[in-house]
Amino acid sequence: MYDADKIITGLIIFLCLITFPIYYNIATGKAAYRPEPKIVTEEKQCVESKGYMRAKHMDLLEEWRESVVREGKRVYVASDGKQYTMSLVDTCMRCHWNKAEFCDLCHNYVGIRLNCWSCHTLPKRD
Amino acid sequence: MSAEALGPKEVLKTIDYKPVKRSWLELTVEFRKGTYLYTPPRKLLDYLGLPNPRKWLPSEKDWQLPENWRQIILEGMKDRLSKYRSFQLFLDICVRCGACADKCPFFIGSGDPKNMPVLRTELLRSVYRKYFTTSGKLFGKLAGARELTEDVVKEWFYYFYQCTECRRCSVFCVYGIDTCEITMMARELLNSLGCGVNWIVDPAAKCYRLGNHLGLPPHGFKGVIDTAIEDIREITGIKVEVSLNRKGAEVLFVVPSADYFASPHWFTFLGYLMLFHEIGLDYTFSTYASEGGNFGFFHSAELAKRLNAKMYAEAKRLKVKWILGGECGHMWRVLHQYMDTYNGPADFLEEPVSPITGTKFENAKSTKMVHICEFTADLIYHNKLKLEPSRNDRWKVTFHDSCNMTRAVGLFEEPRYIIKNVCNYFYEMPENTIKERTFCCGSGSGIGADEHLEVRLRGGFPRANAVKYVRERYGVNLLACICAIDKATLPPLLQYWVPGVEVAGVHELVGNALVMKGEKPRVTDLRFQPLKGEEGEGDV
Amino acid sequence: MKVLYSLLAVIVLVLVAYVGVGLLGLHSLFGVMIPYAAGAVFIVGLVYRVLKWAKAPVPFHIPTVCGQQKSLPWIKANNIESPHNTWGVIARLALEVLLFRSLFRNERVELRRSEKLIFGGNKYLWLGGLAFHWCLFIILFRHLIYFMEPVPSVVLFVQDMDGIFEFAVPTLFLTDLVILIALTYLFLRRVIYSQIRYISLSSDYFAVLLILGVVISGVLIRLFYKVDIAAVKELAMGVISFRPTVPEGISLLFYIKLFLVSTLVAYFPFSKLVHGAGILLSPTRNLKNNSRMRRHINPWDYPVKVHTYEKYEEEFREAMKEAGLPLEKEN
Numbered sequence: 003m004y005d006a007d008k009i010i011t012g013l014i015i016f017l018c019l020i021t022f023p024i025y026y027n028i029a030t031g032k033a034a035y036r037p038e039p040k041i042v043t044e045e046k047q048c049v050e051s052k053g054y055m056r057a058k059h060m061d062l063l064e065e066w067r068e069s070v071v072r073e074g075k076r077v078y079v080a081s082d083g084k085q086y087t088m089s090l091v092d093t094c095m096r097c098h099w100n101k102a103e104f105c106d107l108c109h110n111y112v113g114i115r116l117n118c119w120s121c122h123t124l125p126k127r128d
Numbered sequence: 129m130s131a132e133a134l135g136p137k138e139v140l141k142t143i144d145y146k147p148v149k150r151s152w153l154e155l156t157v158e159f160r161k162g163t164y165l166y167t168p169p170r171k172l173l174d175y176l177g178l179p180n181p182r183k184w185l186p187s188e189k190d191w192q193l194p195e196n197w198r199q200i201i202l203e204g205m206k207d208r209l210s211k212y213r214s215f216q217l218f219l220d221i222c223v224r225c226g227a228c229a230d231k232c233p234f235f236i237g238s239g240d241p242k243n244m245p246v247l248r249t250e251l252l253r254s255v256y257r258k259y260f261t262t263s264g265k266l267f268g269k270l271a272g273a274r275e276l277t278e279d280v281v282k283e284w285f286y287y288f289y290q291c292t293e294c295r296r297c298s299v300f301c302v303y304g305i306d307t308c309e310i311t312m313m314a315r316e317l318l319n320s321l322g323c324g325v326n327w328i329v330d331p332a333a334k335c336y337r338l339g340n341h342l343g344l345p346p347h348g349f350k351g352v353i354d355t356a357i358e359d360i361r362e363i364t365g366i367k368v369e370v371s372l373n374r375k376g377a378e379v380l381f382v383v384p385s386a387d388y389f390a391s392p393h394w395f396t397f398l399g400y401l402m403l404f405h406e407i408g409l410d411y412t413f414s415t416y417a418s419e420g421g422n423f424g425f426f427h428s429a430e431l432a433k434r435l436n437a438k439m440y441a442e443a444k445r446l447k448v449k450w451i452l453g454g455e456c457g458h459m460w461r462v463l464h465q466y467m468d469t470y471n472g473p474a475d476f477l478e479e480p481v482s483p484i485t486g487t488k489f490e491n492a493k494s495t496k497m498v499h500i501c502e503f504t505a506d507l508i509y510h511n512k513l514k515l516e517p518s519r520n521d522r523w524k525v526t527f528h529d530s531c532n533m534t535r536a537v538g539l540f541e542e543p544r545y546i547i548k549n550v551c552n553y554f555y556e557m558p559e560n561t562i563k564e565r566t567f568c569c570g571s572g573s574g575i576g577a578d579e580h581l582e583v584r585l586r587g588g589f590p591r592a593n594a595v596k597y598v599r600e601r602y603g604v605n606l607l608a609c610i611c612a613i614d615k616a617t618l619p620p621l622l623q624y625w626v627p628g629v630e631v632a633g634v635h636e637l638v639g640n641a642l643v644m645k646g647e648k649p650r651v652t653d654l655r656f657q658p659l660k661g662e663e664g665e666g667d668v
Numbered sequence: 669m670k671v672l673y674s675l676l677a678v679i680v681l682v683l684v685a686y687v688g689v690g691l692l693g694l695h696s697l698f699g700v701m702i703p704y705a706a707g708a709v710f711i712v713g714l715v716y717r718v719l720k721w722a723k724a725p726v727p728f729h730i731p732t733v734c735g736q737q738k739s740l741p742w743i744k745a746n747n748i749e750s751p752h753n754t755w756g757v758i759a760r761l762a763l764e765v766l767l768f769r770s771l772f773r774n775e776r777v778e779l780r781r782s783e784k785l786i787f788g789g790n791k792y793l794w795l796g797g798l799a800f801h802w803c804l805f806i807i808l809f810r811h812l813i814y815f816m817e818p819v820p821s822v823v824l825f826v827q828d829m830d831g832i833f834e835f836a837v838p839t840l841f842l843t844d845l846v847i848l849i850a851l852t853y854l855f856l857r858r859v860i861y862s863q864i865r866y867i868s869l870s871s872d873y874f875a876v877l878l879i880l881g882v883v884i885s886g887v888l889i890r891l892f893y894k895v896d897i898a899a900v901k902e903l904a905m906g907v908i909s910f911r912p913t914v915p916e917g918i919s920l921l922f923y924i925k926l927f928l929v930s931t932l933v934a935y936f937p938f939s940k941l942v943h944g945a946g947i948l949l950s951p952t953r954n955l956k957n958n959s960r961m962r963r964h965i966n967p968w969d970y971p972v973k974v975h976t977y978e979k980y981e982e983e984f985r986e987a988m989k990e991a992g993l994p995l996e997k998e999n
Binding site: 137145177210213215224225226227231241298300302305339345351374416442464466470502509534537540542560561565 | 673717720721722723724725726727728729730732733734735736737738739740742743744746749750764768769770771773774775776777779782783784785787793797861862863864866867868869870871872938939940942943946947949950951952953957958959960961962963964965966968969972973974975976977980981983984987988990991992993994996
């Protein structure tokens with residue numbers, strides 16, 4: 003081995019860098035953390051299935067927004083035939099009013115910022 | 129189709145940068161006259177103790193390779209892979225981005241795709257893949273691997289002697305892959321099969337025995353010096369003193385042997401002697417170490433080291449303080465980057481100090497070897513020389529950076545500073561063709577033989593083309609350079625591509641401009657040509 | 669032909685993941701085991717490769733000098749292109765690694781009317797290469813979101829900057845767009861330019877197509893075939909904290925992408941992709957131009973046969989004597 007000091011140091015630094023998240027998570031103690039959004043509602047069923055909502059709620063909300071703002075249509079027919087009013091505050095937030103324990107949990111977890119609240123106001127609930 | 133028979137225009141018409149259809153893995157080489165070098169006679173290889181001497185020619189079908197030739201190559205590769213990090217690294221990390229392709233003067237001048245540095249290396253890399261990497265063993269041709277056959281060896285011989293180790297490609301490579309390193313390895317491998325080149329082995333053998341490539345014996349050297357003294361006396365009226373093998377001199381002066389043997393080198397040689405006389409330098413030549421260049425370097429590291437050893441040995445025997453080196457390109461590649469490693473430490477010498485200006489050459493404090501341009505530039509800077517640049521007024525000068533002086537040493541400004549002080553008319557070639565991007569003369573690294581003329585003319589075309597540009601634009605009629613191979617091979621090259629441009633060493637121009645104490649009025653320059661304003665008058 | 673083989677190889681990889689996860693339901697194999705294996709191969713392979721390079725010495729001092737040497741005090745030395753101290757080397761390597769300095773010099777040579785060489789600037793390769801590598805780096809950095817909890821604000825900041833132009837919901841990242849363009853360019857130049865096509869090997873196409881596959885699948889997932897990314901992070905966090913779980917609700921497309929990434933990572937140390945590690949070891953770039961100031965040692969140096977002065981004088985003594993040259997021994 004030649005230039006071992008420099009090369010080994012370089013390798014160690016590189017390995018430390020790429021494995022940094024491992025130590026970071028150990029240090030923060032959140033390696034096993036998984037967000038469990040609280041659903042505080044009497045309803046048994048969201049507008050669409052849970053799997054669909056988890057992956058694609060942003061598509062639905064965008065569709066609603068386009069429909070309401072651009073076309074003035076406010077009725078959403080879900081895939082099971084039920085009808086809902088397209089409204090973030092009045093429909094979604096009726097059940098999921100606890101933004102901090104619902105929306106924010108996952109959104110913080112995966113680092114996605116919300117811009118809903120730059121136009122909408124958060125409904126007050128005791 | 130040989131370039132000698134064709135005019136420049138016809139040759140250029142043969143250049144097509146679009147590669148042929150057939151994959152490079154398949155082509156075999158055709159040894160056409162003008163594109164290959166002759167082989168060394170047995171007795172020279174025997175004299176130097178080099179392996180597998182025999183009588184053969186590249187153009188023959190049977191190269192009479194030794195029976196175990198494949199084993200010799202593969203073991204040689206394995207050995208060098210473990211000895212040279214550059215070799216292994218450069219074989220591993222090329223991404224074939226192609227940036228080097230049109231940087232090689234031989235590709236530009238021939239259009240032969242295998243002269244792209246990347247493919248030149250692939251010629252060897254494909255064999256490396258086949259025998260030294262898993263993917264090559266598994267996927268073969270698909271992974272760019274190929275069997276080591278006699279045809280591959282022939283292709284190596286053809287293309288690794290169409291590389292002048294000029295290192296221009298490595299300037300443009302983002303990883304610094306230096307085809308020179310690959311060429312050096314390939315040539316060592318070829319030489320281990322006895323597949324050498326006479327134009328390299330012959331000077332190396334002469335240098336080994338007689339001290340210089342041209343084979344001048346000690347008394348011959350003495351005779352040459354006497355002629356030089358006589359020439360200077362005729363031009364200046366001054367009799368300079370030159371000593372040979374003198375013990376106790378302050379400086380040992382080593383020049384490439386062409387300087388005292390060939391033209392136009394000779395005039396540079398006169399320039400050195402006049403300069404040293406004028407400043408009263410206490411120096412000596414050595415007949416034993418009468419060669420600065422090192423053709424062993426184009427053969428193998430070992431032969432390079434064997435030839436280079438003489439310089440320090442002689443400096444030690446003559447008890448000089450430091451060594452001064454003349455104008456030569458690959459000589460300085462070896463002196464700057466290899467000598468201290470080969471044959472150092474030079475702890476019996478002193479750190480070089482100019483006895484005239486007192487300048488310490490700190491950049492040479494370990495090798496103790498100073499370049500003549502560093503030395504002279506320092507003299508001029510300190511106003512130690514009286515110069516009359518108008519004596520060079522018949523010249524419109526451009527400067528050709530030699531590959532090794534720039535890309536190995538970094539000697540960019542010193543020669544320019546000297547030229548600007550000794551000439552009134554100086555014009556740079558386009559910036560893409562000078563300094564670190566300079567183009568090779570096309571004949572370096574031991575491939576400058578006459579039988580190789582077509583390759584040389586093609587490889588030197590980019591350089592000549594840039595000279596043509598300044599010739600047409602500024603009327604340049606002199607190319608100054610600081611390399612013995614340049615001085616030997618650029619005149620025929622320029623004669624072919626840009627007639628009307630002559631070649632000179634920087635110290636020829638110094639010698640012309642130097643006003644010496646007690647000199648008679650000069651009527652001719654060092655070439656015995658009338659000075660401007662003196663034409664037609666006097667008794668020249 | 670070579671393009672076809674490489675494309676075929678990438679398609680086979682996609683199919684393997686499709687069959688493995690979509691048909692056979694081997695979620696933990698493709699979500700956990702293969703990524704672990706790929707990571708291990710990457711680290712072991714890379715360390716092995718670098719140590720193999722390190723095992724070979726640098727016998728001679730061979731920097732490629734691209735600027736004025738340090739010589740006389742009144743001549744301005746170029747410490748970056750011809751470094752004479754460690755800072756110079758660091759600056760040179762940094763410029764090379766961060767900005768691809770040498771590639772920036774690139775120029776195209778043309779022989780006009782079979783007469784004149786024309787040197788044209790050619791910065792596309794530099795631009796394409798630099799854009800690709802920087803985007804790749806930023807994209808990798810953004811992906812730290814899936815590997816760190818809580819997400820560091822610097823990662824969020826980079827993500828915000830990357831998504832500063834809101835093209836779509838969710839935002840199409842600038843780097844995604846640029847890397848697609850850059851990769852397409854890098855691929856097309858190998859197909860279109862005859863010189864580059866001539867020198868390209870299957871592995872060259874394979875590398876660029878594989879990375880293109882990863883990027884395209886990533887963009888598809890982000891924009892069109894969305895997955896439950898909280899579940900994806902759960903998977904990622906589980907893997908790197910060595911408590912792997914396979915959460916529900918991750919789509920097939922994600923597994924395909926993960927398999928392509930795993931392949932890429934495992935392929936890295938054994939291919940030309942290691943150039944990233946190689947550049948720092950390149951002796952033409954990482955050495956100072958100081959070989960006359962400091963002696964460079966060759967560790968395998970060995971004594972060689974030389975022709976000594978004594979032997980030389982022996983042969984020529986008479987002639988030297990006649991010529992009046994000084995001798996060591998008079999006879």
